[in-house]
Amino acid sequence: MTSVIYFIYLVAAALFVLSLKWMNTPTTARRGVIAGVVAMAASIVGTMILPDVQHYRAILIAMILGAGLGIPLAMVPLTAVPQRTALSHAFGALAAAAVGAAKFFLLTSEQLTPFITTAIVFEVVLGGLTLTGSVMAALKLMEKWVPTRPVTYANQKVVNFGVIGLVVVMSIFLIVRNDNTMLSSILFMAVLVLSLVWGVLLILPIGGADMPTVISILNSFAGLSAVAMGFVLDIPLLIVAGALDGSSGFILSIIMCRAMNRSFTNVLFGAFGQVQTAAAAGEQKTYRSATPEEAASILDSAGSVVVVPGYGMAVAQAQHKVRELYDSLTKRGIDVKFAIHPVAGRMPGHMNVLLAEADIPYDKLIEMDEINPEMPQTDVALIIGANDVTNPAARTDKSSPIYGMPIIDVDKARNVMVVKRSMNPGFAGIDNELYYLPRTMMLFGDAKGFVGDIVKELAHAGH
């Protein structure tokens, strides 16, 4: 019987790898989901028939409740996907921490070898800090209770490293003792509680715009805690699936860091965006603003348009209006493309999902590196709700905090239009010199309303 179950696990592991492999293009991606579902269902059924598993009532009740919560969580609007993702990392971490704790208390002291104890400690520490860290990230993304801006206080680093140090020291004690006597159990509980505190402290000083990286790192941690569970429970399938999740989060966080020209340490401890750079208040730079009518007439006479969407588009829920604009321009034979910066939005790939939801064909969504060479031949670059990812200072100004960050070269287009609510600086608090270029037009207003007005003007203009 057990060998049949292990065979099922083996097939499931293979299907999980295939499932991710099929995600490489949109044409095969849905097959990937099916492979994942089949593997998961087989693993669950296989585990249920393990000889030692005999009490089904609690299992079934918990599964039904979990499914009951899972369905509404899958139905959230796509603008809320980042916080849903953060919450799901919290659930994954909770599962790992709970199983880790159960194992610690239920194994005999002989079974708690140094290796197993180490795995349990990893599982519980990663699980604990990912649990609270992800809840904090979700709250920041929902803009509820926790400020989205970085929270800093005196001696923050001392406090943070103090907590981390305590966790490490107590974990080492646990591993050296490798038993679950009274004293070890107290130590264990302390490690668990401090890991939960660590998660909160870790996320507090991180700002909203760094969320793509943070979510990826938490994704990686959640996967690694599943790996640790596999070591504890002697189930290689958990190690494989957890490692896939862990490496996925790891790769995504590298991509995100690179797209911001920052390091992990800088994201986690840099409190980026906290300092308001005192922009040279004295000199009043001039900029040009335009009405929807003027914008429409320039767009109408353009041959090619590149739209650069950012988080502001998601906040204003403007993606459907953007799609109307896309239709109306495409009908006139104008070539419309979308330039997607890797960190646009609040999680990796956020903009692509929003635009796909608005029915924009995905072959019009172009990555930064591919669109940049085309920018000098572009008639109009239309920026909707993006700021720092278009700031030319990243290329030219060595003193700028974002110097070195790869940007979309909108300033090389023949005309630049920026839909923006006001002249306030973006998240990083950095003034954007793009707005003062002679070829730039500022379109002040709510993204949804303004784009809607342009669409109306275009409709009036005939056709």
Place this chain on the structure above:
Amino acid sequence: MSNWLILASEAATASYESGPSKNTLYLFIFLLASFVGMDVIRKVSPLLHTPLMSLTNAISAISIVGAIVVCGSAHYREKGTLGMWLGAIALFAAMTNIVSGFLITDRMLKMFKKREAVKP
């Protein structure tokens, strides 16, 4: 390179024969699975990074296997209901991720269409 391979296979066989270090084997599995994972993920189109994350999230909810073992184990039940309760919490959390992870991934993927441009 080949030296490394020999060392690696010796370490693997040695640990297998001496019993307790099947842990070493597990570390090998972890290492290889991580490399496979990184290689596969690097090839995923940036278009799909959001669905990718919800899919891997559902996949890592394979920890439900561990939750079932802890929750339903006859062996642990003899020691009281602690395992049942912690296992049930873990099961609930993992099941939530499985259902919502796969559903939302599919929902997002359905939206990615390669459509002809609108004819004038």
